[in-house]
Amino acid sequence: MSTPILVDEPKDLAPLILSSDSFGRRERFDAWREELMLRVIRVDVDVPDKTNFRTRLRVLNLPNIAIIERRSTPSVVKRTRDLVRDGDDAFVFTLPWGGTVEIRAGADEARVGPGEATITxxxxxxxxxxxxxxxxxxxxxxxxxxxxxxPGVERLVNRPVPVDEAAFAILSSYVVSLMSAPRGLDPSLASLADQQVRELLAHVFDPSGDLARAQTYGGIKAARLHAVIRDIGRSLGEPDLSAASVGRRLHVSERYVQQLLEGAGKSFSAYVREMRLKRARQLLGDPLIAHLRIADIAAMAGFNDLSHFNRMFRSYFGQTPSDARRAQ
Incomplete structure (x- = not known):
């Protein structure tokens, strides 16, 4: 729901984690409501089960936008008449990944699920x-x-809004990546991320609009390339990994995936081969799986042909997989 983030922005733009687990179980809900939601986030909250209530927010304050990733047990989050007096007139774009959100605003009621969004x-x-x-x-x-x-956002408030599937998939992947940055973002990267998130939002809600295609933010290709790289990294162990399979998951064409990587100076096959070899070398040095055969390591990295793997590994690193394992 509406979550106006009023916490001070840290110099190193790293996600701020707010968790109900920070409080003891007996006072968990009351402490969460009073100390964080009302005072910091500036919303009220109610839950059907205070004893088993749990929630976790990750908040990233970029220069012009606040990103709030949320996981929560059943709850109601609201802006009351007293809270509205704080003068905050921002909009909150809420996109559920799992579960449904029921909107209640005046006489308006609606339900929003995955593939839709609401603007509050x-x-x-x-x-x-x-x-x-x-x-x-x-x-x-x-x-x-x-x-x-x-444009026309005021006509879309407090109701389900269909979103562009491809843009939403890329936005979700990009947001997760930003939230996972272990050391946060330096000011220049934070500014770039801010531009890219806003441009992706334009595509989510108005994919054919002039702004979505304009160079105002200029970061859409970088955001999409980031999503492609992230997907490849998660899928290296799949023998049938291809530009087509990546494109299906991100709802873009096979050729577009190839063009993004070509623009970065790599063909799809060359990039995947390089990442698989680096993954294999990393696995060969992992003491927790030292008992596995090299053939098993190769398969985990996506190589089904051991001879081919050995040749590629030696050509790339200048040593055999066995030598690399002994050197660790």
């Missing part, structure tokens, strides 16, 4: 209920920026 204005009394819990992401954007990203 923070200057209106209302709330979002997650009856079965929820996983998803919310992006808080200042009103002026939100209006430029999605």
């Amino acid at each position: 204005p923070l200057d209106e009394v209302g709330g979002l209920r997650t009856p079965l819990g929820v996983r998803g992401v919310s992006l808080r954007v200042a009103r002026k920026a939100a209006l430029s990203l999605a």
Whole structure:
């Protein structure tokens, strides 16, 4: 739901983790509500089961946008009449990855699930209920920026909004990557990420709009390339990994995946081979799997032909897999 992030931005732009596990079980819900939700996030919250309540937020404050990744048991999050008086008029774009979100604002009620989104204005009394819990992401954007990203956004508030599937897949992957950066983002990277997230939002809500195609933010290809690289890294062990399979998962064409990598100076096959060889070398040095055969290591990295693997490994690293293992 609406989650205006008012915490101080750290110099190193790393995600801020807010977890109900920080409090003892007996006082968990009351402490979470009073100390974090009301005072910091500026929303009220209620739950059907205080004893078993659990939630975790990861918040990344970029220069012009706040990203909130949320996992929570069933709850109701709301902006009350008293809270609305704080003058915050930003919009929050909420995109559930799992579970459903029920919107309640005045006389309006609606249900939003995966593949849809809702846009919540923070200057209106209302709330979002997650009856079965929820996983998803919310992006808080200042009103002026939100209006430029999605023209006519005021007509879309407090109702289910279909989103562009391809852009949503890329946005989700990119947000997860930003949240996983172990040391956070330096100012230049944070600024670039801010531009790319806003441009991706434009594509999610208005894929054919002029802004989505314009060079205003100029980072859409970089964001998509990042999503492709992340997908390849997670899929190296799949023998049938291909540009087509990556494209299907990210809802883009096989040729577009190839073009993104070619623009970065690599063919798809060359990049995958390089990443598989590096993964294999890493696995060969892992003491926890030292008992596995080299053939097993090769298969884990996506190589089905041991002879081919041995030749590629020696050509790339200048030593055999056995030599690499002994050298660790």
